[in-house]
Amino acid sequence: MARAVARLLIRYLLLACGVVLLNFLLPRLLPGDPLNVGAAEGLDLGPPLTAAAGHQLRTYYHLDEPPAGQLFAYLGDLARGDLGWSIARSAPVSGLLLNRLPWTLGLLGTTLIFSASGGTALGLLAGWAPGSRRDRRLVALMAALSALPEFLVALGLLLIFAVTLRWFPLLGGQTPFAQYSADPLGSGQRALDVGLHLILPAAALVLAGIAGFALIARDVTVGIRYAPWLIVARAKGLSERQIAFRHALPHLAGPLLTYFGLRLGAVLGGALVVERVFNIPGLGLLAYEAIRERDYPVLQALFLLAGLGVLAANCVVEFLYLRLARRQPARYE
Amino acid sequence: MRSNMTRRQFLRGLAGLAGAGVLSGCGTAGVTSTAGPSATTPTIGTAGPTTRRQAALLRFAWWTDVGNLTPFQVSTMGPGGVVLLSLLFDTLTWKNAQGIIPWLAKSWEVTPDGRSYTFHLVTNAAWQDGKPLTADDIKFSFDYYAKHPYRWMSTGVVESATVLGPGQVQLRLKRPYAAFLEDIAGTVPMIPRHIWEAVADPVKYTSADATLGSGPFRFVSRDETAGAYRLTANPAYWRGQPTVGEWRQFTVPAAARVEVVRQGSADVSLSSDASVRDLLASDPHLRIFATAPLSIVRLAINTTHPPLDRKEVRQAIAYALDRARIATTVTHGPAIVGSAGVVPPETPWYNPNLKQYAYDPAQAQKLLGGQPLTLNLIADAGAREPELMRPMLKAVGITLNVQNVDPATRNQLLTEGNFQVALTSHIGVGGDPDYLRRWYAGEEANAFAQGSIFHNDEYAKLGLEEAAALDPAQRRAAIFRMQEILAEELPTIVLYHRRFYWVYDPAVFTPLETAGGIMNGIPFPNNKLALLGES
Numbered sequence: 001m002a003r004a005v006a007r008l009l010i011r012y013l014l015l016a017c018g019v020v021l022l023n024f025l026l027p028r029l030l031p032g033d034p035l036n037v038g039a040a041e042g043l044d045l046g047p048p049l050t051a052a053a054g055h056q057l058r059t060y061y062h063l064d065e066p067p068a069g070q071l072f073a074y075l076g077d078l079a080r081g082d083l084g085w086s087i088a089r090s091a092p093v094s095g096l097l098l099n100r101l102p103w104t105l106g107l108l109g110t111t112l113i114f115s116a117s118g119g120t121a122l123g124l125l126a127g128w129a130p131g132s133r134r135d136r137r138l139v140a141l142m143a144a145l146s147a148l149p150e151f152l153v154a155l156g157l158l159l160i161f162a163v164t165l166r167w168f169p170l171l172g173g174q175t176p177f178a179q180y181s182a183d184p185l186g187s188g189q190r191a192l193d194v195g196l197h198l199i200l201p202a203a204a205l206v207l208a209g210i211a212g213f214a215l216i217a218r219d220v221t222v223g224i225r226y227a228p229w230l231i232v233a234r235a236k237g238l239s240e241r242q243i244a245f246r247h248a249l250p251h252l253a254g255p256l257l258t259y260f261g262l263r264l265g266a267v268l269g270g271a272l273v274v275e276r277v278f279n280i281p282g283l284g285l286l287a288y289e290a291i292r293e294r295d296y297p298v299l300q301a302l303f304l305l306a307g308l309g310v311l312a313a314n315c316v317v318e319f320l321y322l323r324l325a326r327r328q329p330a331r332y333e
Numbered sequence: 334m335r336s337n338m339t340r341r342q343f344l345r346g347l348a349g350l351a352g353a354g355v356l357s358g359c360g361t362a363g364v365t366s367t368a369g370p371s372a373t374t375p376t377i378g379t380a381g382p383t384t385r386r387q388a389a390l391l392r393f394a395w396w397t398d399v400g401n402l403t404p405f406q407v408s409t410m411g412p413g414g415v416v417l418l419s420l421l422f423d424t425l426t427w428k429n430a431q432g433i434i435p436w437l438a439k440s441w442e443v444t445p446d447g448r449s450y451t452f453h454l455v456t457n458a459a460w461q462d463g464k465p466l467t468a469d470d471i472k473f474s475f476d477y478y479a480k481h482p483y484r485w486m487s488t489g490v491v492e493s494a495t496v497l498g499p500g501q502v503q504l505r506l507k508r509p510y511a512a513f514l515e516d517i518a519g520t521v522p523m524i525p526r527h528i529w530e531a532v533a534d535p536v537k538y539t540s541a542d543a544t545l546g547s548g549p550f551r552f553v554s555r556d557e558t559a560g561a562y563r564l565t566a567n568p569a570y571w572r573g574q575p576t577v578g579e580w581r582q583f584t585v586p587a588a589a590r591v592e593v594v595r596q597g598s599a600d601v602s603l604s605s606d607a608s609v610r611d612l613l614a615s616d617p618h619l620r621i622f623a624t625a626p627l628s629i630v631r632l633a634i635n636t637t638h639p640p641l642d643r644k645e646v647r648q649a650i651a652y653a654l655d656r657a658r659i660a661t662t663v664t665h666g667p668a669i670v671g672s673a674g675v676v677p678p679e680t681p682w683y684n685p686n687l688k689q690y691a692y693d694p695a696q697a698q699k700l701l702g703g704q705p706l707t708l709n710l711i712a713d714a715g716a717r718e719p720e721l722m723r724p725m726l727k728a729v730g731i732t733l734n735v736q737n738v739d740p741a742t743r744n745q746l747l748t749e750g751n752f753q754v755a756l757t758s759h760i761g762v763g764g765d766p767d768y769l770r771r772w773y774a775g776e777e778a779n780a781f782a783q784g785s786i787f788h789n790d791e792y793a794k795l796g797l798e799e800a801a802a803l804d805p806a807q808r809r810a811a812i813f814r815m816q817e818i819l820a821e822e823l824p825t826i827v828l829y830h831r832r833f834y835w836v837y838d839p840a841v842f843t844p845l846e847t848a849g850g851i852m853n854g855i856p857f858p859n860n861k862l863a864l865l866g867e868s
Contacts, residue, residue: 032741036748037410052489053482060536085537089398090406091557099558163592170592176561176583177554279586281558289398293410294741 004322012315019307024074027299028067034087034294035063061087061296074300083304084297088290093301096286103173104275104282108267110202115209116260120252122210123217124244130222139218146211150270154204154277161200169197171279201278205270209263216259220252254324261317268306388841389578393859394585394599398560402552403543404483404522405535412760412855415485417582419851420564420861422522422546425452425471426514429862432848433514437466437523437547447509447803450518454500458547458571460525466547466571468502473526475504481535486520486853509801511808512765520852522546549575549861560584576866577841591836594619600838601859607666609834619836622844624856625679626669626830627763630660630718632710633747633755636787636824641708641753645700647823650708650754651690652697653729659721660829671827674816675762675769678830680849682766684813687820697729707732711743712756718828719756750786758831764854766812770796773824787824832856 035054058064062073077084083093126138162170169175174194180186224230225248233243272284279285283302290298399414400407402421407414427436435441438452458466472494479488492507506513528545532538544552549572550564561583566575585593585602591609593599595616605628613619632650640646651673660668672678674687708726712719714737723733738746746752761768773787774796795811795818802808819825835844835858844858845868851857862868 030741032739032745033748036744037741052487053484056482057536088400088408088410089557090401090536091539096557103558166596170589170596170598171585172559172583174559176556176559177563177581276586279584279589281560292739292741 001322005319008315008318008322012311015311016308019311020075020078020304023300023303023307024071026303027294027296028070030291030294032294033063034061034296037088037293057087061085078304083301086295086298088293088295088298093297096298097283097301097305100281100283100286103280104268104271104284107198107202107205107271107275107280107282108264110198111205111209111267111271112260112263114202114206115263116213116256118206119210119213120217120249120256123214123219124221124249124252126214127218127221127225128240128244128248130225135218138214142211142214142218145207146215148208149273150204150208151273151277153207154201154274157200157204158277168200173197173280173282197278198280201274201280204274204277205267208270209267212259212263213256216255217252220255221248224248224251254321257317257320257324261314264310264313268310388576391577391580391601391841391864392599393580393582394590394593394602395560395582396584396587396590398557398584399562399582401539401543402555402562403535403538404478404485404524405481405538406543407484409484412851412857413582416851416855416857416859417562417564418522419548420550420580420864421544421548421552422524423458423466423548424520424522424852425518427519427862428515428847428849428851429860430846430848430868433519436519437471438518441514441518443803445803447511447801448506449503450506450513451497451501451503452518454502455571456500459569460527460547461545461551461567461569462525462542463569464525464527466523466525468496468498468500470526471502471523472496473530474521474523477524477529478521483521486516488517488521490517509803511800511802512767515765515849516767516853547571549865550580556583570865573865575864577864580864594836594838600841601835602837603833603835605664605831605833607664607832607834609836610666613836618838618840620839622835622837622846622858624833624835624846624858625763625850626677626832627680627850627854627856628758628760628831628833629671629675629677629762630663630756630758630828630831631671631675632826632828633752633757634786634824634826635750635753636822637750638753640704640706644822646706647826648690649697649700649729650726650731651823651826652693652700653731654722654725654826654828655692656828657692659718660831662721663717664829664831669830671829672816673820673823673827675819675825675827676766676812676816677762680763682809682812684816687816689820690823690826694725694729701730703730705730705732707734709734709736709753710756711736711738711746711752711754713740713743714738716756760850760856761854763850763856764852765849767800768854769812769815769819770800787822789818789822792818792822 035057062070065073074084083097085091086093086096089096122138122142126135129135158170161167174190174197178190178193180189180193230243230247233247238246268284271282272287274280275282275284276288283305286298287302289295290302395411395413397411397413398408399411399417402414402418404418404422407418409415423437425436425438425441426433428434435455437454437458439455441450441452443450452471454466454468454471460466460470475488475491475494479491482488490506490508490510490513491504493505495503495505497503504518510517523546525545525547528542529535549567549570551567553563553565555562562581564580564582566578568574583599585599590602591604591612594602595613610621613621634641634647636642636647656670657668660670669678670689672683672687673689674684676683678685708731710719710722710733712735716737719733719735719737723735726733743755743757747755747757773789773792792815795815799808799811799815802811833856837844837858842859843863845860845863846858847855847860851860
């Protein structure tokens with residue numbers, strides 16, 4: 001076990017080194033110049049950055065140096081824990097990331113919890129009676145949901161609930177400069193404000209992500225529905241609910257855990273689009289803007305965070321696999 | 334809820350959200366100049382005339398975060414930052430609806446050679462920390478900008494700044510510069526010496542006093558994540574207390590820019606799509622202010638690249654394009670067909686007697702001599718003009734290949750000269766017309782000038798003449814002749830001029846159209862004069 005874990009960690013460490021190098025290269029492979037990027041979205045063509053200011057900033061950000069020099073400077077900064085200074089936003093990149101991280105983590109956490117738990121429950125429900133009307137309807141619904149991209153779900157929710165019905169705010173993570181009470185009531189007001197703003201984006205991501213969990217859970221459930229140990233459980237006189245939750249559900253953990261790990265990256269990608277649609281100030285929106293702005297330091301940091309985050313998640317999943325692999329044979333024996 | 338949404342409006346909103354904002358760039362707008370040139374553009378609305386009143390709060394929905402509000406960190410990815418900066422900082426001159434007016438400088442003199450401007454400062458101007466604004470501050474500002482350039486406007490033409498006495502400062506120019514009062518004195522913000530003289534790295538200076546200016550508003554806070562800014566009125570402003578107590582600016586995606594005003598979350602926003610007039614026609618609470626057509630959509634042509642090095646081919650393209658139809662289709666409004674001389678109508682420098690190119694496919698075919706051509710066009714992804722142009726050009730024997738790129742890629746291709754024809758659209762053509770020279774003189778290494786590859790000796794000579802001309806009539810003649818050359822040679826083909834449509838709540842805001850746009854041609858109605866109750 002210890003040797004397997006060590007091998008796992010070494011493999012992921014090497015992958016992390018590759019990620020760091022790719023982080024540096026990818027933004028620079030994009031055509032375009034961070035100091036000549038045109039206009040912000042919604043405008044057609046950017047107004048002037050004067051030639052004098054452009055020359056000075058090019059030197060200031062070391063953009064006039066050859067790539068090797070820029071790479072060494074990047075690695076040096078990284079070794080000191082310095083993620084750099086945003087070219088487009090005139091702010092430390094670490095601060096930009098820290099300000100936005102809670103929004104994305106909140107959105108991702110909520111989304112993954114609801115889509116995983118909801119999808120598993122629905123999958124179990126459908127798979128417990130395969131071929132039934134309930135199963136057919138749920139599978140059809142999930143298949144339809146899985147075919148819808150996040151942005152389409154987000155736009156639909158936005159148009160119905162924010163533009164037409166006006167039940168929820170149109171955009172943003174919270175009301176700008178809202179005045180909340182200083183007492184504990186104020187915390188509640190803020191939570192309510194943020195909650196109202198995040199319901200639609202979270203719902204869009206949950207709707208777009210629930211189908212995968214549901215279909216996997218359903219297929220696994222169908223596969224184990226008549227497994228000998230479940231027949232034994234029935235013979236012991238346990239209720240269907242007890243059989244489903246106590247005995248069948250734990251067997252869904254393996255495949256669902258794998259899917260959960262894979263979904264992390266996908267949900268991050270989905271969050272980028274959904275944050276853009278709802279203007280949620282998370283990492284996705286920052287990434288979208290940084291790509292438009294060719295803001296190398298921000299892109300490097302975002303890629304690093306996303307790359308290492310996904311690597312860490314997959315590393316944890318593999319570690320859990322190792323543990324599950326040790327337990328599973330004992331269960332079948 | 335101000336009004337009930339009809340099915341048609343809902344569908345329009347759907348189309349707008351899906352198409353215009355979320356995945357692509359922005360819409361465009363244009364209006365036919367049927368009434369001829371006018372100094373001001375009428376306010377379109379259903380209610381009666383407005384009166385200025387005190388507003389406790391004004392909320393402006395803009396499209397982007399505009400960076401830190403200092404001259405060295407403000408974002409130049411749109412004019413929203415520098416206009417906001419103008420509420421915090423003052424300039425030597427300013428503009429109202431008629432033209433240049435005194436501001437920090439109550440008067441000025443220029444020497445006969447046009448190289449020395451002596452400014453006499455107002456005596457009651459003060460920084461927001463109470464310290465008086467002096468001639469030393471003005472000299473310091475220009476000296477500091479020489480080392481740390483202002484992002485929006487170059488001060489490179491200023492050779493030196495000298496304090497002549499209390500309240501008197503002389504700016505010596507490297508060469509006579511006719512646009513100086515508008516483009517530099519009226520655009521470059523003055524900064525306090527007692528703060529910035531100790532700052533060696535203004536790009537990273539983010540202390541609280543970095544935003545301290547002498548303007549009518551004080552910076553209160555910025556929510557960086559939301560791209561939101563909060564400014565409060567400066568009660569001790571030397572020109573009088575603003576009529577707006579608090580100014581909030583926050584970022585809203587282009588797709589939602591009008592909807593937030595309709596829903597009452599903002600008081601002012603803008604659209605470049607004329608259909609917004611229909612959308613708000615039934616709303617009794619909101620009005621629309623259409624700016625002068627200070628924005629252009631044009632084809633930049635690489636005149637060194639065969640066959641586009643022949644002016645007959647460029648003229649044939651102009652004749653082949655039904656530009657009125659393109660403008661109407663894209664903007665959902667009547668068109669102002671592009672002037673071949675670039676300068677937009679309704680502006681004082683517009684030459685109305687130019688050779689224009691009315692839609693005439695037969696003339697285009699004649700100029701091409703039956704020779705089939707293939708052209709490559711660079712355009713932003715989402716631009717609708719190329720698809721409208723393609724069949725028009727095909728009809729005269731020109732095959733159009735379109736390469737859709739994002740703005741950063743487009744800018745790189747244009748900077749490298751690696752293009753044949755490029756579709757661009759921008760503001761910056763409403764102010765002083767010296768841009769006609771700068772575009773083609775290689776001085777303006779910015780997005781506006783990109784793709785400006787054209788060499789004409791007479792044009793270059795006239796450019797130098799107009800830039801140095803002290804006699805307005807002489808300058809006017811030179812500018813008019815430059816437009817004639819552009820109209821004949823067509824290094825750029827202006828498809829159409831366009832307006833911006835500002836949606837606002839008249840209970841809290843009264844728009845003000847600035848002559849030629851704020852500063853160097855920004856078509857915003859929130860000139861700080863409007864927030865001071867002046868006009």
